[in-house]
Every structure is written in C-alpha cells, then in structure tokens.
Amino acid sequence: MSDSDHLAPIEAAIEDEGLFSTRDDDSDALRITFKSEGDRYFVVGYRDDPNFVMIGSGWALPQELSLQRASAAANALNVRKKFVKSAIWEEERDALFTVELCVGDAEEIRPHFGRLLDALRDTAVEFFAEMRDEE
Amino acid sequence: MTVREQLARFVEEQGHRVETARVGETDELCELVFRTRGQTFSLAISELEPERFSLSTAYEVPETAGSPAQIREALREMERADPHLRFALAHDDTIFILTLESRDVGVEALIEKFWDIVGRVRQAGNGAVEHMLDRSQSKAAADKFIRQFTKRSR
Numbered sequence: 001m002s003d004s005d006h007l008a009p010i011e012a013a014i015e016d017e018g019l020f021s022t023r024d025d026d027s028d029a030l031r032i033t034f035k036s037e038g039d040r041y042f043v044v045g046y047r048d049d050p051n052f053v054m055i056g057s058g059w060a061l062p063q064e065l066s067l068q069r070a071s072a073a074a075n076a077l078n079v080r081k082k083f084v085k086s087a088i089w090e091e092e093r094d095a096l097f098t099v100e101l102c103v104g105d106a107e108e109i110r111p112h113f114g115r116l117l118d119a120l121r122d123t124a125v126e127f128f129a130e131m132r133d134e135e
Numbered sequence: 136m137t138v139r140e141q142l143a144r145f146v147e148e149q150g151h152r153v154e155t156a157r158v159g160e161t162d163e164l165c166e167l168v169f170r171t172r173g174q175t176f177s178l179a180i181s182e183l184e185p186e187r188f189s190l191s192t193a194y195e196v197p198e199t200a201g202s203p204a205q206i207r208e209a210l211r212e213m214e215r216a217d218p219h220l221r222f223a224l225a226h227d228d229t230i231f232i233l234t235l236e237s238r239d240v241g242v243e244a245l246i247e248k249f250w251d252i253v254g255r256v257r258q259a260g261n262g263a264v265e266h267m268l269d270r271s272q273s274k275a276a277a278d279k280f281i282r283q284f285t286k287r288s289r
Contacts, residue, residue: 017170017171018151018152018169018170018171018175019151019152020147020150020151020152034150035149036149036150036151036172037149037150037151037171037250037253038149038150038250114172114173117172118172
C-alpha cells in the first residue's frame with residue numbers, strides 16, 4: 001500500500017479550472033469532490049492501484065422515468081461517446097457517468113482535465129435531453 | 136448583504152473561485168472574476184444600480200481570421216444579430232472582448248439564470264470565432280473563384 005497522494009495533480013487541475021475541491025481520503029481510497037456550475041463531480045483513486053483514476057458524476061433519475069429506457073439511452077451513449085462510460089445504477093435509480101483511466105502518473109491527466117470534464121458534462125446533458133425527447 | 140456579496144457567494148457555492156476587484160475609487164462598482172469551462176469571465180456590477188450588470192470574456196482572434204477589416208465586419212454582424220452583445224477588439228486586434236449588457240435584471244433573476252447567461256455569452260464567443268473563420272474561408276474561396284472565372288474566355 002502506498003502513502004503517496006497520487007491524486008494531487010488532479011487536485012491541481014481542478015484548481016487550474018478555478019474550482020474549489022474537498023478531499024475525503026481513507027486507508028484504502030483517495031477521493032476528491034468538487035462542483036462546477038453547481039453540478040457535483042468526484043475523482044476516485046485507490047492506494048493499492050496508483051495507475052487507476054476515475055472521474056465522474058452521478059445524477060438521480062426522476063421517479064417516473066423507465067429504467068429500461070434509461071439503460072437503453074446509456075448504452076447508446078456508450079457506443080457513441082469518447083472517454084465516458086454511462087451506467088444506470090438500478091437499485092439507487094442513479095445515472096452514473098465516469099471516465100476511467102490507466103496512467104503512469106496522474107500528472108498526465110492535468111492538461112486534459114478540462115476536456116474530460118466537458119465530455120462528462122456533455123454526456124449527462126445528452127442523456128437527459130434524450131430522456132426528455134422520449135417523454 | 137450587498138449585491139457583490141450575494142453574487143460572489145452564489146458563484147462560490149456553485150464551486151467556483153471568485154476574485155473581487157474594485158472599479159475606480161468607490162466601493163459601488165466592482166468586478167467579480169471567475170473561471171468556468173476553461174474561460175475567464177468578469178461580471179461588472181453596481182451597488183447603486185443592482186438591475187444593471189455586464190458580463191465579459193475575451194477570446195483570441197484566430198490567426199487565419201483574415202484582415203482586421205474583415206474581423207471588424209464579422210463582429211459587427213454578430214452585434215447586429217444580438218443587440219445585447221458588444222464586441223471590441225483589443226491588444227493590437229489579437230483578442231476580442233465580448234460583453235453582454237443588461238439593465239433590467241434583478242439579482243435574484245440573475246442568480247436564477249446565471250449559468251444560462253454565462254452559456255449564452257460563451258456560445259456567442261464561440262460563434263464569433265466560427266463566423267470569423269467562415270468569413271475568411273468563404274472569402275478565400277470566393278477570391279479563388281473570381282480569379283479562375285475572370286481567366287476564362289468569354
């Protein structure tokens with residue numbers, strides 16, 4: 001297990017974007033949460049796997065929305081979108097949008113962080129637009 | 136709470152760092168500077184006229200955007216399309232500053248529509264850059280066509 005903070009470059013990237021962030025680390029995982037334009041995002045890393053970084057956002061699905069429709073829309077986005085994995089967490093009725101990366105050093109992500117954030121944001125916007133269109 | 140404090144608190148609660156800069160000698164005019172989606176914005180507000188604000192951001196003029204006259208004409212066209220927007224070239228015409236001015240939006244309404252307004256300015260800025268490139272490309276294409284056309288025997 002490593003004591004090093006391999007998410008520090010991501011924290012710096014969030015600051016580069018002009019955003020506040022908070023840390024919530026424990027003995028297993030490193031976690032950063034932040035907001036952009038009022039929407040919440042998270043970054044997760046594991047101490048025993050410093051090459052893995054996940055950036056994501058989660059959204060509650062409206063009660064009236066069919067999970068089958070939501071899963072179909074998420075699947076269609078997975079076929080089409082770069083970087084972002086869309087998933088429906090059925091038990092919680094949440095839509096999750098994540099970017100999962102394998103890096104030698106999280107510093108590699110820093111110059112591309114804005115692009116990845118845009119990709120996450122755009123995917124969520126497209127998902128909910130698709131849901132509205134189907135209503 | 137002052138208008139400045141209300142707006143700065145809102146933007147910070149939305150997750151963004153805010154710098155406040157006083158404009159001039161008094162406390163009544165100030166600018167709130169924040170970043171979103173890689174772009175820096177400045178919101179100018181007045182405590183004396185809380186219904187009035189202006190939101191500005193700057194874009195680089197693309198190197199292939201054509202002559203200064205073409206760029207000015209492209210920006211004038213964008214202004215004609217939306218009279219609330221003002222475009223100004225600066226730094227030897229290497230950047231343009233885009234400002235949205237409003238005189239009749241209260242603080243609560245501004246807060247409610249804040250990111251839509253920021254999005255509108257961003258969209259207009261991106262649109263202006265695209266418009267400049269379109270104009271320069273179509274101008275180049277038109278020039279080529281005219282040259283070819285006038286070489287033909289009539």
